[in-house]
Amino acid sequence: MSSVQKTWLAFSVIGLLLLSIGFGQSWSVALGIFNMCLISSIVALGINIQWGYAGIANVGIMGFAAVGGMTAVLVSEQPVTAAWEAGWGNLLLAVLFFSITVTLAILCYRRMAAGRHRTIALSATIIIGLFLTRYFLDPAVASIEAIEPAKTGFLGGFGLPILFSWIIGGIVAAGIAWVIGKIALGLRADYLTIATLGISEIIIALLKNEDWLTRGVKNVTGLPRPVPYEVNLQTSEWFIDLISGWHSGYLSTLSTLDRQGALKQFVIEGSSIFVKLCYTGLFATVLIFILILCMRALDSPWGRMMRAIRDNEVAASAMGKNITRRHLQIFIIGSAIVGIAGAMITTLDGQFTPTSYRPIRFTFLFLVMVIVGGSGNNLGAVVGGFIIWIFWIEAEPVGVWLMHFGTAWMDDSNALKIHLLDSAQHMRLFFMGLVLLLILRFSPGGILPEVIKKRS
Template identity: 65%
Template sequence: AWLIGKTALALRSEYLAIATLGISEIIIALMKNEDWLSRGVKNVIGLPRPVPYEIELQESAGFIEHTTALGLDPVTSSSIVVKLGYAGLFSIVLVIVLILAQLALASPWGRMMRAIRDNEEAAEAMGKNVTARHLQIFILGSAICGVAGAMMTTLDSQLTPSSYQPLRFTFLVWVMVIVGGSGNNFGSVLGGFLIFFLWVQVEPMGAILMQILTSGMAEDNVLRLHLLDSVAHMRLLTMGLILILVLRFAPKGLIPEK
């Protein structure tokens, strides 16, 4: 983050966005092609987890005994236990990051950062090193992203470079912040939960909706087949629609900055 920040943060507005997106694509291309670094397209697998693997629980005599006594399937139960373990771990990390972010926001450092955001020239005239503060916040944000990435790759048990698409890991996060409320930590958390829930659920909900809308059509109807085949694109349509509606009716997000 420090290296990229020193390179890119001299730029402003859309030029900064273009530079950082370009650098991210270069990093992804390196990860895809350099076998010595990340096994390339073979992916990094077998990453150690902070919670047990499902197979470890399924091979544990104590776990099988407990689940059987409760009348539960050990295979299904192991998956649920692992997910609950990750949910608990994620909640702890989220609370810690949120508390630290709120403390930082209310501190003199936080007021300085808001002053720089609102009027860089005025902040610089007051003796603040704007370039150094930009680099500082860029590094802090990258560190938080790194923690999130580490949690995600260990949950998946693999690092798959080809899965890092700008649509999901740039645009979607951007929508989360805008919908929740830019400049409000609680708004960002709300936007994250809400948008990702919709991102996951829109496709199955869209399939049900299309089944209802086309229920009166023949099985081989061209329009029916086209609508059912297009369900996968409901995610993009929904995200765009939500973004437009929020920007029109709640431009400061669901939980605006005070």
């Protein structure tokens, strides 16, 4: 089968899966899954840049996604004026001292000759600097968190439309990736992987504990939406007209009294689907935009250089390519895309809950998407994003159903049956691992393997 045929086949299978969910369960569920599929594909594209183009295994995806989510809060929430008034002076000083500390530490490291003097100077700078920072930060935090802790207790955001956070989320994630890359890239490949695992845990710990910035585990709920609210749609004239027009054939067969009730039902269902369709439009636009950029990048001389570095670092280095610099570049680009997707996830959820970021769901699942879909192939990453997400969501009901089927012969009060039914949902982890191992063993390129164009 040629790669083009394979691509068509893969996307048709995905389409069929979604259609069968739509007919079998409901269109609202199918659209909800489809929306998360779109976002997952964007994350997968970001990881594909790192793992597929350059062979950098980043297991800190969770951290970058969470940073994107945080930006969504900081951009869209209304500023809490009282908190700003209470804490801005000390906060400003804390930020100032922190920046001075970092600058001095970098200067120390760069300008002084290596040796005991530098070590002492460096540690002294860092310890004194951090102490001064804490000296101002602690009262600032206390005063900010004291302002209506049950309702706000944090600084709030900038009150901008939440769509901006998608771009800013990418930029912030890129900035963090730059700092991390500066420190950790250049380590051995497997050390780098472990380092990224640590970074993501630190980021999550920060988001959970720095209440003044993110409200921490108290969560931020009710983020403003970029799309209309169902309640508003249900009362607006044009939407009701649209729905009654859509269902006019069926409605005209009913009596006037029934028609009112039926129309109301249709409007409620329709509003939920309409909102989801709006999200679909937004997400699909971003996905297609990023996908086109990625495909062009991979086809360009830059993409060829990246693959050359991945396949043989020594040879690429001998040809004058700066490996560490390229790796830094790719680490930043990939992380920025994950940051964008992270902001999109929080936008879709309408809330920011730091405790929901778990490595299995937010790091390893996305890695599986890329490897199963096809590392090094952008369309493959998208396919992986769709298929694995559908699998992840549907494995639960299907697993429970299968378990019911398998245990039908047992008595309802059988302890084993109850346990099996309760635990069926956890089997999806098992099957996810199985799929990953099978793909790695029998089709290491994934569903859509990397295409190497031969130019004559």
